[in-house]
Amino acid sequence: MKKMNASIKAMLFSVAMLPLAALAEDKVVFKSEVFQEVTVTEDGKSATKLVPAEKVLPGEEVVYILSFSNEGDSEARDLVINNPIPEHTWYRQGSAFGAGTQISVSVDGGKRYGNLIDLDVTLANGEQRAATFKDVSHVRWTVNYALQPGKTGTVSYRAVVQ
Amino acid sequence: MKLNFKKIALGLVLTGGFAGSALAAGTAAGTDVENLATLTFKAEPTGPDLVLESSPTGNSTVGASNGESTDFVVDRKLDFEVVTTDTTLVSVLEGDTAQVTTFTLKNTSNDTLDFALAALNRASGSMTDPYAATDSFDVTTATMSIAVGGSTQDYVDNLAPDAMVTITITSDIPDDGITVANGGVGSGDIALVTLVAQVAEDDDGSGGAATPGALIAQDSSGNAAPGGTAASVADDPDAVQDVFAEDDVEGNAGSTIAARAAVTHNFVANGSGRFDGDGAGTDVASNGQFAATSGYIIEQPELVVTKESETVWDAFSCSVATEPTDSTADVDTLCGVGTNPKAIPGAYVRYTLTIQNNGNTEVTGASIADTVDTDTLLVVGPPTSVVVEDGDEAAVDPIPTDGSSATDLSLSGITIAEKDAADGDDVIVITFFVTIK
Structure with missing residues (x-):
């Protein structure tokens, strides 16, 4: 609960304090890209590779890759990446990845985070059931390291088009 | 503001039941799927948390609404x-x-x-x-x-x-x-x-x-x-x-x-x-x-009828003196061994009608009528025989009623089973005598 309060407060603060934050502008670059995994056959060998997601049908999977680079000259710290699962997709269970990060998910719109198996969903009648991948609303990566100048980190997850 | 709006929208979706809202056929073609992530960090150890939205090409401008969602369109x-x-x-x-x-x-x-x-x-x-x-x-x-x-x-x-x-x-x-x-x-x-x-x-x-x-x-x-x-x-x-x-x-x-x-x-x-x-x-x-x-x-019955005739007795050629009474007996029995009956006036001629159902459907209530030649007379009564050969005897039920007159053979109420490889085919054989005028 403490973490949640801190992060909400931080967001509000950053919006309110936009002029001050401008001091640190152009320091960290944050990019989201979406890919599809395709199987290609080259020289008689089949291999999977990622191509930009351009022909996507219901039931197919896309890969979101989020990359963050420090283009400034001092380290950035306490990095937390938060990604609401896009509408019309489901989070692919266990697909979130990020070296040097702690990964947690939310099934209640970002109020509470944890491991999916530990989370419950409250039904309309007040009863609770175990959460499934279809309930995941957010994925969060808490980066364990400080991002040094000139360095880039990436995290990723997969989603299935409903 | 965009971020806040998204959070509200998600909250509403959750209230309505987050899972299972999609059709079996899937998300409608043409739907834009948008992804916007946020990165929170500190630029200085004691500084404020900075919030940076993602963009497809990389966003470095801190603050809400400075990012751009990464989109793709659901194809058809x-x-x-x-x-x-x-x-x-x-x-x-x-x-x-x-x-x-x-x-x-x-x-x-x-x-x-x-x-x-x-x-x-x-x-x-x-x-x-x-x-x-x-x-x-x-x-x-x-x-x-x-x-x-x-x-x-x-x-x-x-x-x-x-x-x-x-x-x-x-x-x-x-x-x-x-x-x-x-x-x-x-x-x-x-x-x-x-x-x-x-x-x-x-x-x-x-x-x-x-x-x-x-x-x-x-x-x-x-x-x-x-x-x-x-x-x-x-x-x-x-x-x-x-x-x-x-x-x-x-x-x-x-x-x-x-x-x-x-x-x-x-x-x-x-x-x-x-x-x-x-x-x-x-x-x-x-x-x-x-x-x-x-x-x-x-699926229909298909009846095949054949008719054959044979002279079986005359008063002059036969060693058997009595007129035939069994239409199913052979010539040796009716006329005598070694005899050779001729088709002369007063002779008995046997007709054999053979009826077979080559179809795949049983026939019930079939009637058989045969008007004999005007130069002959039907021998009515018991000599007429109806038998079922090579088949399921129960299929001929009821036993046909003989409504014959001197000039017409008339049988009715005949059941003829369908062609059936398993227990052989029903062949209905009707034999009757006529005498030559």
């Missing part, structure tokens, strides 16, 4: 299925009209579509699906018609994702007037008919009229419908692109398109207008078409 999955709901071949008689086979078409695409339909009169030859049946005759092609939901039309209009319609093929069964024994079409013969559905655009947006839209002749993945040309279309994340996703159908050569010339299909005809059944024209997956086969089986 053209997927559908045709199945027959007939669980057996439809039983018909030769000459029957307006006989109905029934199918369903389900749109499992993620878009509303039209479909053009064709009814095929299948070629002679065996098929494994759905009845492992062997086609051996054609229905009257000119009279085949297609109806959708009871309305005679050869297209389906505005079929929504996950929606299903019932489609019928109505056919007339020819009567060639020739028995199976003589090489004609008859009992046990099968005509298979196939319904082909070709995916088409839902055209109501442009014309409004309830007509089939333009056939979708190719997709954006290099697949073509029969008659179409495969097109290589560059992937475009911002445009809705078509992908044929339907399955293939059982592979067998087809026959005449009866209903819709606009639909070409890849079942191959030979030069005579019938199809050769060589399997060359097989459907493939992802060609914008789906087909299912049902059919008709002729």
Whole structure:
């Protein structure tokens, strides 16, 4: 609960304090890209590779890759990446990845985070059931390291088009 | 503000039940799927938390609404299925009209579509699906018609994702007037008919009229419908692109398109207008078409009657002096061993009627009448014999009533079982005497 309060407060603060934050502008670059995994056959060998997601049908999977680079000259710290699962997709269970990060998910719109198996969903009648991948609303990566100048980190997850 | 709005929207979705809201056919074609992530960090150890939104090319401007979502458009999955709901071949008689086979078409695409339909009169030859049946005759092609939901039309209009319609093929069964024994079409013969559905655009947006839209002749993945040309279309994340996703159908050569010339299909005809059944024209997956086969089986009795005559007794040639009383006895018994009866006035002639049912349906209540030649007189009463040979005795029930007069043989109430390889065929043999005037 403490973490949640801190992060909400931080967001509000950053919006309110936009002029001050401008001091640190152009320091960290944050990019989201979406890919599809395709199987290609080259020289008689089949291999999977990622191509930009351009022909996507219901039931197919896309890969979101989020990359963050420090283009400034001092380290950035306490990095937390938060990604609401896009509408019309489901989070692919266990697909979130990020070296040097702690990964947690939310099934209640970002109020509470944890491991999916530990989370419950409250039904309309007040009863609770175990959460499934279809309930995941957010994925969060808490980066364990400080991002040094000139360095880039990436995290990723997969989603299935409903 | 964009971020806040998104959070509110998500909250509403959660209240309404987050999971399971999608259709089985999936997210509608053309839907934009947007992803926007946030990165929170500190630029200085004691500084404020900075919030940075993602963008497809990389955003470095801290603060809400400075990012840009990473989007792709859900493309159009053209997927559908045709199945027959007939669980057996439809039983018909030769000459029957307006006989109905029934199918369903389900749109499992993620878009509303039209479909053009064709009814095929299948070629002679065996098929494994759905009845492992062997086609051996054609229905009257000119009279085949297609109806959708009871309305005679050869297209389906505005079929929504996950929606299903019932489609019928109505056919007339020819009567060639020739028995199976003589090489004609008859009992046990099968005509298979196939319904082909070709995916088409839902055209109501442009014309409004309830007509089939333009056939979708190719997709954006290099697949073509029969008659179409495969097109290589560059992937475009911002445009809705078509992908044929339907399955293939059982592979067998087809026959005449009866209903819709606009639909070409890849079942191959030979030069005579019938199809050769060589399997060359097989459907493939992802060609914008789906087909299912049902059919008709002729189930009717088919009686074959033969009549033979034999002179069995005369008063001068025979060593047996008494007139015959058993129509089933042989000539040696009736006339005497080594004798040779002649067809002279007063002689007895035996007629043997043999009746066999080569059909696949039992005959009940059959009547047999025979008017004898005016130069002869029927010997009425007990000498007339009715027996069943080589078959199931119980099939002749009730025992025929003999209503014969001096000039007419009349038998009624005869049951003749269908041709049955398991216990042999019923052969009804009727023997009676006439005397020559």
